[in-house]
Amino acid sequence: MTADAGVTADVASRLTDFVAALRAHGVRVGTGETVDAARAVEALGLADRELLREGLAATLLHTTGQRQVFDPVFDLYFPHGVGGPEGEAADRDDLRDRLAAALTANDSAWMGRLAIEAVDGFGGYGSSPASDGWSSYQTLDRIRPQTLLARVRAEVRAQSGESGFADRLLDDEIRRRIEVFRALVAAEARRRVAERRGRDEIARRAVAPTADRVDFLYAGKDRLAELRRTVQPIARKLATRLAARRRRAARGSIDLRRTLRGSLSTGGVPMRPVLRRRRPVRPELVLLCDVSGSVSGFSDFTMLLVQALHDQFSKLRVFAFVNRIDEVTGLLEHGVADSEGLGARIRSEATLTGWHGSSDYGVALGEFAERYGDAVGPRTTVFVLGDARTNLSDPNLAAVRQIAGRARRVYWLNPEPRPQWGTGDSAAPAYAELVEMHECRTARQLGALIARLLPV
Amino acid sequence: MFTSVDDVSARLAETGYLASPAVATTVFLADRLGKPLLVEGPAGVGKTELAKAVAQVAQARLVRLQCYEGVDESRALYEWNHAKQLLRISAGRDETWDATRTDIFSEEFLLARPLLTAIRGDDPKVLLIDETDKADVEVEGLLLEVLSDFQVTVPELGTVTATRRPFVVLTSNATRELSEALRRRCLFLHIGFPEEELERRIVRMKVPGIDAALAESVVRVVGALRAMDLRKVPSVAETIDWARTLLALGADTLDEDIVRDTLGVLLKHQDDVLKAAAKLDLDAV
Structure with missing residues (x-):
């Protein structure tokens, strides 16, 4: 495909540079779209910058969130002018x-x-x-x-x-x-x-970057607020996906006993096969969230997401810990309308710290295994959310082994990038040997992980 | 169909649809490039209305495919009229098999569903595929052939290719992520909440007889509600409803009592109402 005749080589190269910059930000733009964009430029002309902006957005973008990357990049590649304004600097x-x-x-x-x-x-x-x-x-x-x-x-x-x-x-x-x-x-x-x-x-x-690619640990306050607003859509998408998965699973195998029983009325000829009806398993979910300062953005967000998925699970229990552990399920249910105060409420109303204020995974996990051990059964999936930084105290692997032995599955979601696991006071590799640990730095990763790992 | 972007805005405005520059530009491009238009946005911002307005401007027939969970080929594309075929067979008992076979698989026995309807015939058409995200993934595969080549294959009849391409609008509320393949074939348009100025004009157009100052206050209050962190923020449809309510109640300015009494028109959740009332300094509800 060649660039359209109406678009000069200069504009064409500007356009391809622009597309390359968008791609560098994770916006997937194919050659076909670039050609469409060139045709849009041709149809709209270069005279009106705002028209050009909308035209390129319509041809190059595919989702709403990408617009946030698009606009600043557009301003760079198609600036309104060159150099500074004319005349004296203003007072x-x-x-x-x-x-x-x-x-x-x-x-x-x-x-x-x-x-x-x-x-x-x-x-x-x-x-x-x-x-x-x-x-x-x-x-x-x-x-x-x-x-x-x-x-x-x-x-x-x-x-x-x-x-x-x-x-x-x-x-x-x-x-x-x-x-x-x-x-x-x-x-x-x-x-x-x-x-x-x-x-x-x-x-x-x-x-x-777009909100779903922001690192939880380094997101500023306004980005976190933006992330929270993405919770509802993610939850809704996950809920429909889970429902679809369940529906598919419902088309089961043939129930031989009932088919034969039914065939008696047709002289032993099985005219109507009876499918085995699967009971919808209502899985149980237990969440252990580190809510210490270092990972607060992450845990708040995750709890909100899981809470939004609440109606999918008959039994959802959420525990928060810093160096002691306490159940916060009740607090979450009250907090439907108010997402901002959640972290603060958890920290003020639950007993999370003992003598000092820094996180201690060993003590907290040990206390969980001891006090809330009955929350974990063979149908339970446990998610641990935290960076596994123990402040150099004992990681208490025995407690984790005990939880893992009792639960159906245990997953650990770690908001730190994989290369940092095991550096400094991180006990991540030790825990990762016992339970499945996943890197979970952005909303995009979290959405993908939850969809894959959630039991249906 | 259109000569320029301004032409789009002007002619859409004649039908009562006030388009933002983004909407007008994208509609213009969709027409020029001959590509389907995928419209996303919150409920009640006029996605479906856009298709209707375009149909009215182009003096085209609006063909609508409403998607829902479980919509399938026979609902979207075409279906053979089995009952009529049976009648035909029993009516012509003495015919040879060949004659019957060619006869019962002819146009007469074909029930065209929206997608096929939109492709056949020479009159201008606007095809509206509403709430695409509600349909199952398999239907998207079906749409791919229709939307990229504008043709439909009916095994017994052959391939039907559009002699005149319809203007296609797909809408989605993003409850499900549409496939990348479908998105690639479309121009993408996000309709968000309109700018204050535009919304004011929309209110005054849709609610004739409303006072200019009241319309401005209405839009400002709605703007403030949208800035709050609510479960469901009011959309343009709610703004218009509210303006109509106020008009019906005979209010010519906003005050605390009337806002408190009519907040339910704008907000659909009780905790939203409470929160908004607190933020707007209304007395206890």
């Missing part, structure tokens, strides 16, 4: 005045122009060509858009003149507008840096 107070006016008017095009000016005026650092660059952090630190809140509020009120019901929403709305401005500044700073350092490198490094 800080003047810029803040105009920003306040733009926020009041809620005019995002205007805010975009101000972001360009702000990065140009306040974002530059370094003096030698090798080390200089543009920083969104520095820009925002100097402009301080968040301090404009009160002023914008007063101006909006003065303009609308009345204080209706919607007035109470104003603060949040202005905060959202300020967030928009911050995002614009970040995009602009990335663009300026990319001009200097080369687009491909910045596209690879400075664009955040």
